[in-house]
Amino acid sequence: MTDYPFLKKAGTPFKDTEITKVAEIIKEADRDNGEITGAGLIGAPLSKSSISHSGASFAPGTIRKALGGFSTYAIEDDTDLSRMTISDLGDVVMHVTDIKESQRRVFEAFDHVYKSNPQWLPIVLGGDNSVSFPSIQAFAKHKGSVGVIQFDAHHDVRNLEDGGPTNGTPFRSLLETETIEGQNLVQVGIRNFSNSKAYRAYAEEKGVAIYTMKDVRDKPVTGLLAEAVERMRERVDAIYVSVDMDVVDQAQAPGCPAIGPGGMDAVDLFDAVSFLGAEPKVKGIEVVEIDPTVDFRDMTSRLAAHVILYFLKAKMKENK
Amino acid sequence: MTDYPFLKKAGTPFKDTEITKVAEIIKEADRDNGEITGAGLIGAPLSKSSISHSGASFAPGTIRKALGGFSTYAIEDDTDLSRMTISDLGDVVMHVTDIKESQRRVFEAFDHVYKSNPQWLPIVLGGDNSVSFPSIQAFAKHKGSVGVIQFDAHHDVRNLEDGGPTNGTPFRSLLETETIEGQNLVQVGIRNFSNSKAYRAYAEEKGVAIYTMKDVRDKPVTGLLAEAVERMRERVDAIYVSVDMDVVDQAQAPGCPAIGPGGMDAVDLFDAVSFLGAEPKVKGIEVVEIDPTVDFRDMTSRLAAHVILYFLKAKMKENK
Amino acid sequence: MTDYPFLKKAGTPFKDTEITKVAEIIKEADRDNGEITGAGLIGAPLSKSSISHSGASFAPGTIRKALGGFSTYAIEDDTDLSRMTISDLGDVVMHVTDIKESQRRVFEAFDHVYKSNPQWLPIVLGGDNSVSFPSIQAFAKHKGSVGVIQFDAHHDVRNLEDGGPTNGTPFRSLLETETIEGQNLVQVGIRNFSNSKAYRAYAEEKGVAIYTMKDVRDKPVTGLLAEAVERMRERVDAIYVSVDMDVVDQAQAPGCPAIGPGGMDAVDLFDAVSFLGAEPKVKGIEVVEIDPTVDFRDMTSRLAAHVILYFLKAKMKENK
Amino acid sequence: MTDYPFLKKAGTPFKDTEITKVAEIIKEADRDNGEITGAGLIGAPLSKSSISHSGASFAPGTIRKALGGFSTYAIEDDTDLSRMTISDLGDVVMHVTDIKESQRRVFEAFDHVYKSNPQWLPIVLGGDNSVSFPSIQAFAKHKGSVGVIQFDAHHDVRNLEDGGPTNGTPFRSLLETETIEGQNLVQVGIRNFSNSKAYRAYAEEKGVAIYTMKDVRDKPVTGLLAEAVERMRERVDAIYVSVDMDVVDQAQAPGCPAIGPGGMDAVDLFDAVSFLGAEPKVKGIEVVEIDPTVDFRDMTSRLAAHVILYFLKAKMKENK
Amino acid sequence: MTDYPFLKKAGTPFKDTEITKVAEIIKEADRDNGEITGAGLIGAPLSKSSISHSGASFAPGTIRKALGGFSTYAIEDDTDLSRMTISDLGDVVMHVTDIKESQRRVFEAFDHVYKSNPQWLPIVLGGDNSVSFPSIQAFAKHKGSVGVIQFDAHHDVRNLEDGGPTNGTPFRSLLETETIEGQNLVQVGIRNFSNSKAYRAYAEEKGVAIYTMKDVRDKPVTGLLAEAVERMRERVDAIYVSVDMDVVDQAQAPGCPAIGPGGMDAVDLFDAVSFLGAEPKVKGIEVVEIDPTVDFRDMTSRLAAHVILYFLKAKMKENK
Amino acid sequence: MTDYPFLKKAGTPFKDTEITKVAEIIKEADRDNGEITGAGLIGAPLSKSSISHSGASFAPGTIRKALGGFSTYAIEDDTDLSRMTISDLGDVVMHVTDIKESQRRVFEAFDHVYKSNPQWLPIVLGGDNSVSFPSIQAFAKHKGSVGVIQFDAHHDVRNLEDGGPTNGTPFRSLLETETIEGQNLVQVGIRNFSNSKAYRAYAEEKGVAIYTMKDVRDKPVTGLLAEAVERMRERVDAIYVSVDMDVVDQAQAPGCPAIGPGGMDAVDLFDAVSFLGAEPKVKGIEVVEIDPTVDFRDMTSRLAAHVILYFLKAKMKENK
Ligand SMILES: [Ca+2]
Ligand SMILES: [Ca+2]
Ligand SMILES: [Ca+2]
Ligand SMILES: [Ca+2]
Ligand SMILES: [Ca+2]
Ligand SMILES: [Ca+2]
Ligand SMILES: [Ca+2]
Ligand SMILES: [Ca+2]
Ligand SMILES: [Ca+2]
Ligand SMILES: [Ca+2]
Ligand SMILES: [Ca+2]
Ligand SMILES: [Ca+2]
Secondary structure (H helix, E strand, C coil): CCCCCCEECCCCCCCCCCCCEHHHHEEECCHHHCCCCCEEEEEECCCCCCCCCCCHHHHHHHHHHHHHHCECEEHHHCEEHHHCCEEEEEEECCCCCCHHHHHHHHHHHHHHHHHHCCCCEEEEEECCHHHHHHHHHHHHHHHCCEEEEEECCCCCCCCCCCCCCCCCCHHHHHHHCCCCCHHHEEEEEECCCCECHHHHHHHHHHCCEEEEHHHHHHCCHHHHHHHHHHHHHCCCCEEEEEEEHHHECCCCCCCCCCCCCCCECHHHHHHHHHHHHCCCCEEEEEEECCCHHHCCCCHHHHHHHHHHHHHHHHHHHHHC | CCCCCCEECCCCCCCCCCCCEHHHHEEECCHHHCCCCCEEEEEECCCCCCCCCCCHHHHHHHHHHHHHHCECEECCCCEEHHHCCEEEEEEECCCCCCHHHHHHHHHHHHHHHHHHCCCCEEEEEECCHHHHHHHHHHHHHHHCCEEEEEECCCCCCCCCCCCCCCCCCHHHHHHHCCCCCHHHEEEEEECCCCECHHHHHHHHHHCCEEEEHHHHHHCCHHHHHHHHHHHHHCCCCEEEEEEEHHHECCCCCCCCCCCCCCCECHHHHHHHHHHHHCCCCEEEEEEECCCHHHCCCCHHHHHHHHHHHHHHHHHHHHHC | CCCCCCEECCCCCCCCCCCCEHHHHEEECCHHHCCCCCEEEEEECCCCCCCCCCCHHHHHHHHHHHHHHCECEEHHHCEEHHHCCEEEEEEECCCCCCHHHHHHHHHHHHHHHHHHCCCCEEEEEECCHHHHHHHHHHHHHHHCCEEEEEECCCCCCCCCCCCCCCCCCHHHHHHHCCCCCHHHEEEEEECCCCECHHHHHHHHHCCCEEEEHHHHHHCCHHHHHHHHHHHHHCCCCEEEEEEEHHHECCCCCCCCCCCCCCCECHHHHHHHHHHHHCCCCEEEEEEECCCHHHCCCCHHHHHHHHHHHHHHHHHHHHHC | CCCCCCEECCCCCCCCCCCCEHHHHEEECCHHHCCCCCEEEEEECCCCCCCCCCCHHHHHHHHHHHHHHCECEEHHHCEEHHHCCEEEEEEECCCCCCHHHHHHHHHHHHHHHHHHCCCCEEEEEECCHHHHHHHHHHHHHHHCCEEEEEECCCCCCCCCCCCCCCCCCHHHHHHHCCCCCHHHEEEEEECCCCECHHHHHHHHHCCCEEEEHHHHHHCCHHHHHHHHHHHHHCCCCEEEEEEEHHHECCCCCCCCCCCCCCCECHHHHHHHHHHHHCCCCEEEEEEECCCHHHCCCCHHHHHHHHHHHHHHHHHHHHHC | CCCCCCEECCCCCCCCCCCCEHHHHEEECCHHHCCCCCEEEEEECCCCCCCCCCCHHHHHHHHHHHHHHCECEECCCCEEHHHCCEEEEEEECCCCCCHHHHHHHHHHHHHHHHHHCCCCEEEEEECCHHHHHHHHHHHHHHHCCEEEEEECCCCCCCCCCCCCCCCCCHHHHHHHCCCCCHHHEEEEEECCCCECHHHHHHHHHCCCEEEEHHHHHHCCHHHHHHHHHHHHHCCCCEEEEEEEHHHECCCCCCCCCCCCCCCECHHHHHHHHHHHHCCCCEEEEEEECCCHHHCCCCHHHHHHHHHHHHHHHHHHHHHC | CCCCCCEECCCCCCCCCCCCEHHHHEEECCHHHCCCCCEEEEEECCCCCCCCCCCHHHHHHHHHHHHHHCECEECCCCEEHHHCCEEEEEEECCCCCCHHHHHHHHHHHHHHHHHHCCCCEEEEEECCHHHHHHHHHHHHHHHCCEEEEEECCCCCCCCCCCCCCCCCCHHHHHHHCCCCCHHHEEEEEECCCCECHHHHHHHHHCCCEEEEHHHHHHCCHHHHHHHHHHHHHCCCCEEEEEEEHHHECCCCCCCCCCCCCCCECHHHHHHHHHHHHCCCCEEEEEEECCCHHHCCCCHHHHHHHHHHHHHHHHHHHHHC
């Protein structure tokens, strides 16, 4: 087909020869091409596990699209991702009616990828926050002792009796299964009128470090994170960054199921993931809880794409 | 019905046993239960009085819904509203075609509630800003000399000849009827290109204190309010807080009829109402000018819900 | 509260003293009031079981609202439902993460209601089509040999291996479990390019009667139904009417997950359910597959409300 | 300005020299130009009088825009309106807070126009249905004994005690004031579950002729109208056509406040107004109850524009 | 990648093993695979040529998506397209700022495809109607004497002086360049108030056969087409079917730029293309003028998909 | 018409006698009234030149509407624009299918206006950014040596080979044609992941001054501008301000084609244009790249209106 004049594969976008779009550095992963050694996207399109109605299962698609549309060049520090390759490992295929089986599949799929690709830097695209449990379980199985920096308006340590393993329970499951120790969990951006005293108490008893939005407003987030990373540096072999986009204010991230005012500024989040990306122990990131069906112009997926790009830029510089 | 297995009243939401939602502390008011002694919601679903087309009459419903969905716990200062009760007094029933009668009904209904419940802390849910006149009239009738802190992008002291008692005139009416003295009215957040020299002059002649958005951007709003409250402390018996949500920037409060750029940040407004809630002379609050039919995901009603929660939290602490 | 002037419970609608709205004849069911002997609404807000993303779990709410807003009077044949009572039994409470448990709860809840109320005329509000299996199972358990008239663009006899008990499988499950015999299942409105030869073959082997949209366009639907009912009259003790709203054309029922052109006209569907409602053996109806989150102005829920009203009107006249 | 190259007044549309758009035959009325002798648009942008929230006050604008965008040529009977002039008399300026005063202004303004322009053929653009009372009062004052053909899903003869002169009461007011006699009122398209037995009884006692949607579906609407016109021909000096767009089915007229299924087909309505336009005694038409804020792509205003064009085409041919 | 458990290429849809979706029979065309001998999709995503703002350039994408989602089986006449292959030749790449060059590219690309694949049955996905000129030019260059059946509310024979080769001019261009003779052009569905006397006269002078919507409503469309095809059968070597989706009523095809009431029913259009597909001389079809950015739930693209499927079904049966 | 009681021209807005709306100081320009000596709006409704689909051609209309709705009074510095007159010169009429001709018309029209009105202060309403080339060419032709302050997330110096003169190329064209020298171009707000290293290099080679968003966040924008203006003060005769609204963050300017996070705060932009308006050498401004068809409640046009008002206010004070 390609040698007919002017005919291209359906949907081929406009190409400016002097701009590299992120889409151009994303390559479909192919086992025959050998090990994945750097950043690799993997989608976990599950949201039937959400407490409230959620279309977060569409987010791997919208984040990929937003990501692909930005360019690789960061002018502020003159960094270009254009020579990096981002592998795309595809999406976990979910079961239609068995939610726990879907969560098990996330673990199973991730487990196999980690096993075959020890150098893989996972960029996980949720889905809702319930995928964090199997995702981090697989991460921990292969990385040793693990710490997690969780950006979230909510603790997500709900009891499992009231509804099973939902988007409100992943960190409870991780703590209860001792996948991570409480002292190796850092929660950033916890918000007023969005949590309960009981769950805060639970988290504190487990030794979880909690930074509320007031903390984030009062001090530079990178300072808080430096503190947090320092505390766990000796204790853990690897750190995982979990970004629930609802940590950002509703005006800037309008496409999350549980939106509200008083949240984090997007630029602070970019600074935060830039700081974490530069830390060698940080070995994975996930972005969860975007529901594209209620978003405005995929604004929240565009934000997520920037979160990923700032993280990768920092990783790239760290690796130099 | 309740003893059939798994059957609940239509629309019963998911319940997490370790989280108290604000909905659980809101109780329908019932005269037989005796006097209302604390916070009580009352809706004034009137917007036919608006100069431009407005669906603000739907806001008592959307604010109640947003409010009910948040939780009672404020992690930042470890305060829990869960033992507070918020009475719900219902809505004033408006006349379909007689707007002045509807405004009169607001007065009448409120007057009766104040009379029977001297300890009632009114949380008034507009409706457009026209309801402020009858609402504050009733407040003043029962509280003595009254001051008002008005958050608004606009003076709302329009003449009544051009259109009658609209959402642009409530403070004119309050001043002209001498319900409040000009020196006891404080306007915060007045915005460029949204007012007129004539109305500014009118307000200033009456002695009204005006803080523009520039003032709010240049100094902490709590400082301005401390000043303002201090000035009127000796002169008034009670202070009423009037929040026209259009005081907030259009990006954060997109659901007001008269939106525009350059407005207040939501967190500053939360600080402001927290400051005022902690002041013993402050004895009522209203939230007006949200039109849910043009909002995005009830973002502005969610904001209003937080305004109310921050106010109640401060009140609760004040009462300790 | 009610004796304060002009104060009513929040959200009380305008009342015209000479019009009875359907909302006024719907009464919350209460076991203490004794047996339910007529029409009773029951919601099955489940849609996590859908193959494609669906918000059908919101439909019991929107249908109730649409239904309540219409009036009880049918001018065309001078019938007034105003003296009828419609019980509202509420909604089945679904499990958050266990879909099969949710489906089991539908059965369990319905089973108990049938047991205690043998005269109950169920008006089931889905939810997606997966609820038809437990719903009809419970119906059959209490009614003896059962026939089903299914209005649907699709056969819904998919295999269960590919995704479990979804909105595509209820009639497969009913046939395989021998809850109903194939010869007692009538499918009306089956559409081109929306089904497969394999499933048609499956249905025909089971003896299912299939009327395509061409049949519906070529002959009056009441004629087809008369035929169908006649064939099964001797064989069954009770007939259940299952209405998947996607049987109607996408222009008239835009709020179903699987919309398409070439569907049934709404008035034909009203004629059909009127015909069936008049048949004494017909003892229940369900309306499924409305996703209010993608509908336009609840148009499809309004349609569903009329389907229910035409059915009830016919039942009422039959009972005279 | 016009002699700068390529500069035209802001918003000037594309012009094809071989097509006449209706916009080109609409001329702003100007008293100095003498009497208006043919069709003249007049807007009555009032909807605060509506029982439910309505933006029908925007409809004069959207109907004018839709109308202006169609072309003057009717190919089916080779008729061209291009040599006709449609005067635009502008809009009645409503009072912001006094609804009855607004209705009085409709009467006053129309009264003056009729007085000065006895040959005016009014094309009234509502607004909600409440404007029909003052509009038809003014018509009747100048035309003698008057008959009305009302297309509507509803009787609109509600009592005035429950809410005043609303969009539900105009025909009650006309009958009670004896502006028109019951036997000279014909209601077409009255719908099931949208009215009450009491109001039907009221209308019938007054002698009103009622054609339900069943009548319209069973017989050609022009036949019904021929009958109706014949009956009143001797009794009346002039006939007024009132079109509440909600007479049309919700799929075709989605932008009316009170939408529902089972309504009239648009082409039947075009046939109806074409029939009536050809009748010499028919001397005015109004189109009411379009709320552009809830419409889809001004579909309902486009429909209204066609109603007006079919009416004018028939009038033009009648006048030949 | 594919051998990791549960991982599939991003966006892989749910697969039911007993249903064949149309997506499964669409194969990307590949010159190395030899000649295309049957149906082949080709996109012409151009809409900058439209007189009014149009996003019709997105329609090749939305039609492909809608098409792929339907199944291959037509139950009404027990026909299954599952063994057919539809080639996808991709999209013509348009120039960003040179519209005539874009139109030239359509010609060039199509010309080459026809040359290399004489048995290609083109299924052209517009784009706006301007692509019909180059598309039909290429068709005529390779097929000999050509006739066109045009479904359209509009003549599309506008002069080119007023705006160049737009979506209003393709048939003018075809006639003026003598690509087709006027007597070999049939226009079906021409609508009132959407055309001009001048253009009708132009078309008639050229010998074009015109069927208005009144003709379509009064007689079965297949009868009109039989007549039309018979008249041109001897004169032409091949017939091309051009479907401007705005021929369908606005309620059923809400996503066209120039929507209006009084249009064709979708089922009549399906009958029409079925009739034409069965005619051996008919050797190509195009669907144009869908703007997905203003459509509701891709309803109009779903309609277009059915138009294509009915056409292909008829072709398949013809070829048996 | 005006002397009929209560009748006004269609669409006449509510008038408060003590407020001057900006609409009241905008007067249609009329050559007979002599030279335009101050601010004059001119629309360039072109967006077919955009790389991605854009409805920016509608923005002159929406900006005018937003502008007209604000009032003339700026309370913060007690400035009233009410005695200023803003001329409205209308819109350039674009060619339907010849984009370069449209761009030429912008030049031609502007050229003539500048020639006849040397004192004209152009307020240019785009349209997409491609209009900046002809607009600034005409400006430079009449003003001598010219500098440009460009607010934009993007360099807009793309090569012209890949797509012609688009919204990505205007500053390339200005530099290549030597209309402006690189050292006289200042780009403010350039953003990460939205540009390429190659274009940055191109701009820097030309001597363009680049301030990234990091620069804008780190220092007051007025400081950066003071620097920039100082550098070019001696070199240029006049400065033109080009505002691509996408310089503002997506949460505050959601209606631009290329939205993203991390952008400028609106108030900083107001400060910036206020600073520039006060500079005597600044002699024109343009606002481009608003696509009202994807905006939320014309929020971005309201922002643009404020940009214009702050600029005019500064100009007014400068002229005192
Ligand atoms: Ca969260
Ligand atoms: Ca979370
Ligand atoms: Ca205000
Ligand atoms: Ca106000
Ligand atoms: Ca179905
Ligand atoms: Ca079904
Ligand atoms: Ca009506
Ligand atoms: Ca009516
Ligand atoms: Ca057309
Ligand atoms: Ca066409
Ligand atoms: Ca830009
Ligand atoms: Ca730009």
